[in-house]
Amino acid sequence: RREAKIREAAIDGLIAAKPPKAIAALVKRLADSSAMVRGGAARALFAIGSVPDDAQRKIQSMAKNTDPAIRLDATTALGCLPPEKALEALSLRINDDVWAIRDAAVEALEGLRLTPSILILAQRLAEEKGLVRREIAEALTQLTGEELGELPGPWLHWLSDRKEGFELPSAEEVDSILKARKAKREEGGFKETYHGLSIPPGGVVFILDTSGSMNDLYDAVDQSTLYQHFSKALGKSLERLTSSTSFSIVLFDSAIRVWKQSCVQADEESVNEAKDYLEYEKPFGGTNIYSALRTALEIEGVQTIFLLTDGAPSVGLTAENEIIHEITRANRHKRVRINTLLAGESKADFLDNLARLNGGKMVDLRDLD
Structure with missing residues (x-):
């Protein structure tokens, strides 16, 4: 147990320093005997911004692990996979029984900035509640520049109106749209x-x-x-x-x-x-x-x-x-x-x-x- 904690600490060090051989060392730790070390390695690969081909299948498998902590770390790392693989895996994790994992999937889908993410997020709105429901609505807004609330219908209707080949606006464009809209109206948000x-x-x-x-x-x-x-x-x-x-x-x-x-x-x-x-x-x-x-x-x-x-x-x-x-x-x-x-x-x-x-x-x- 003590040695596992030392390896976890070493992973945190790799995230901070990002040495040239960090990725190879982290890929090796995806097969570590400690579940926490395996999860930490997945999280670190995401933080560094690279999941090599030989690690992608392992990350996908970890995202289905019975241990919620491992699923969470792997879900975070899914955002670094190629788009098709990432979307497939995240469409499963956004329906996870654990709210923190659903929340991580929302964050990853927003980070991908892909049009198919809109459908995945909008469909989940029908089942979600509480904080994660709000996070989904906010993610949809940050992806599109639209503010259509927390019901799936308006978002699905908006998506159906997009023409083939439609591309999402950039994060900078969305920021500009939202700031301009905010300036024209009374500041919104929660009353509480x-x-x-x-x-x-x-x-x-x-x-x-x-x-x-x-x-x-x-x-x-x-x-x-x-x-x-x-x-x-x-x-x-x-x-x-x-x-x-x-x-x-x-x-x-x-x-x-x-x-x-x-x-x-x-x-x-x-x-x-x-x-x-x-x-x-x-x-x-x-x-x-x-x-x-x-x-x-x-x-x-x-x-x-x-x-x-x-x-x-x-x-x-x-x-x-x-x-x-x-x-x-x-x-x-x-x-x-x-x-x-x-x-x-x-x-x-x-x-x-x-x-x-x-x-x-x-x-x-x-x-x-």
Whole structure:
């Protein structure tokens, strides 16, 4: 097991350095005795941008493996296969039982930028829900420059109207189209937001810092504390959630407290219960960011995380680079989006890198204040 971890670390090194013989070394590791090493090799080949002919069949086989982690890594690598092979394999993986693998297939299909991807994505819309449904609609928009929503019908109708030989616009052309359209209308997007970040459908976990520093004064006029301000803001965001979103809450200081072990559908009853839970909390202790994130990643149904903290890690694992490494590693096969929000004495670089490496965004609330 230890040797396998060493080989995994070596693969990460190959991704970073990209030495001349890296591809040959990675192809060899596709037959490694460790499943995690095999998956890591597939992921690395994609990161480097090359899957040799002798490895393509192996990648296709791995994408059908019974181990979801291996399927996920292989699905990511399918985007480097020749178009015909990639489309065939991704049309299967986009119907995988595991949402993270479907999500990876959507990302790969968008990356291919091929017209046949439109049909595959549009047909999946009829069966999909939550976060992945939104990601499919966004992928279709990024491929076509059209904004036809989350129902398959309009996209299939649009595709049927294209003439033979139609080619998708380039990514740059799509970006220009969308920016021009946005300038002519009121900015769209989700009505449900949390400090300016859109709250997507699907399972969402809100992590809120309750360490002793959250007792610091936020507003000198009404004498509210940081915790009172931010817990109230969370409550207001919860009130705007629709039934397409389920959620839970993690509170952390030196210890970790979980409101619900599974994400629950947002409705009047659950939102009121959550607001009551927040109201009676008393900030105390240190800042155990690492354990809070690990706990949130294990909540059933989680697809998106929002972490709000006012301080640097001071309890448990406190080395920021190690936290980023371990959380990113733990999240590799979950594909949970981790968004971070800064207040107080938080370090922007740390939380920005944490969010960026886990598919999320960072907001510095000190700038807004």
